[in-house]
Amino acid sequence: MAKGDWLGLLSSAILVFIPARGHSGELIKRDEATFAIRSAGSCGDVKTRLWSGVDVAALAPDLSIRCDEPPFCYPWKMGIVATVFWIGETGSGPTNARSAWDKNWVSNYGGVDDPVRRRGYEPTGFRPRENPFYVALPYCDMRAGRLKPEAAKVVPWFIAQFRGVGSSVCKGHWLKIRHGTKICYAQWEDVGPFSTDSSGYVFGDERPLPNVNHGAGIDVSPAIRDYLGLGSLGLVDWRFVEQTEVPIGPWSPAGRAEYAAATLRDAELRRNSLLCKGCSVAQAMCLSGRLPLQRGTHHR
Numbered sequence: 001m002a003k004g005d006w007l008g009l010l011s012s013a014i015l016v017f018i019p020a021r022g023h024s025g026e027l028i029k030r031d032e033a034t035f036a037i038r039s040a041g042s043c044g045d046v047k048t049r050l051w052s053g054v055d056v057a058a059l060a061p062d063l064s065i066r067c068d069e070p071p072f073c074y075p076w077k078m079g080i081v082a083t084v085f086w087i088g089e090t091g092s093g094p095t096n097a098r099s100a101w102d103k104n105w106v107s108n109y110g111g112v113d114d115p116v117r118r119r120g121y122e123p124t125g126f127r128p129r130e131n132p133f134y135v136a137l138p139y140c141d142m143r144a145g146r147l148k149p150e151a152a153k154v155v156p157w158f159i160a161q162f163r164g165v166g167s168s169v170c171k172g173h174w175l176k177i178r179h180g181t182k183i184c185y186a187q188w189e190d191v192g193p194f195s196t197d198s199s200g201y202v203f204g205d206e207r208p209l210p211n212v213n214h215g216a217g218i219d220v221s222p223a224i225r226d227y228l229g230l231g232s233l234g235l236v237d238w239r240f241v242e243q244t245e246v247p248i249g250p251w252s253p254a255g256r257a258e259y260a261a262a263t264l265r266d267a268e269l270r271r272n273s274l275l276c277k278g279c280s281v282a283q284a285m286c287l288s289g290r291l292p293l294q295r296g297t298h299h300r
Helices: 003-012 105-109 221-227 252-288
Strands: 075-082 134-137 175-181 181-190 218-220 233-241
Touching: 134 221, 134 252, 175 221, 181 221, 218 221, 218 233
Parallel strands: 075 218, 134 181
Antiparallel strands: 075 233, 134 218, 175 181, 175 233
16 A cells, blocks of 8 residues: 555544543532633731721623533532521621621511520521522622622522622522421522632631631521521531522412411411300309300300
8 A cells, every 4th residue: 555545544544532521620620611701809808897898800701611511519618617697787796787799688688586585497587589598608799889709600590690790690599408307498698607719618628717606507497497497506517509409488479378378277266266265264154153244245
């Protein structure tokens, strides 16, 4: 065979393999989407400064540079210390009159989510306008009202939830929380405890950073505390879920409406029971002669 024929045959048999983009392994080891962003400035993360006026470069994700997103299940965070916090909480630490993403958190919720005076999974005195099943996790994707450039690389659902540089992609995302055999669902509504930049723990496989609350890695609302049967401190497992995975319950609008209706029915039954009990006592007193029965009246 001629030399030229050998070269042609050889060239036609060569396969060129292009390796897929590898993950850095720093935060997430699952096969998830990766993104490239143009360089931008960065700044520190202290919760009390999240609303400061520091200028941050606009986020500019290059959404064309990414791999396919296969379906996957967010991993469980196991044995995480949970502490209780609530909307409107005041004390020696940071107050919760506003969240990392909502300057008017108390008024938008409808009032202070009192952890003591409760009616079921809600505070007494008002019906919350937002989900009473909420948590705080130690990562904030916003700084001075704008998305941090890093958010495009660390938040797994960034593409699906991106609505512009002035809108959080983390606020409101759903979690599944487990304590023993009990499971509830909640939404991410604030940042903490203690840290605001623990992306390695929140989105990766790191453990929470050490802190004075026994290494707490999640703050839970009074409703979650009561539903799961937690104390002021407790151990939970949690993972992110998509909204489509969330069943109807006291954490969902339909479930809250159903629960409210059931609460009203129970209150009415208790009231009627007390009235009936009072009438029975009055009838007994009338029959014994200790309470005169007025003409034209009767006890039901």
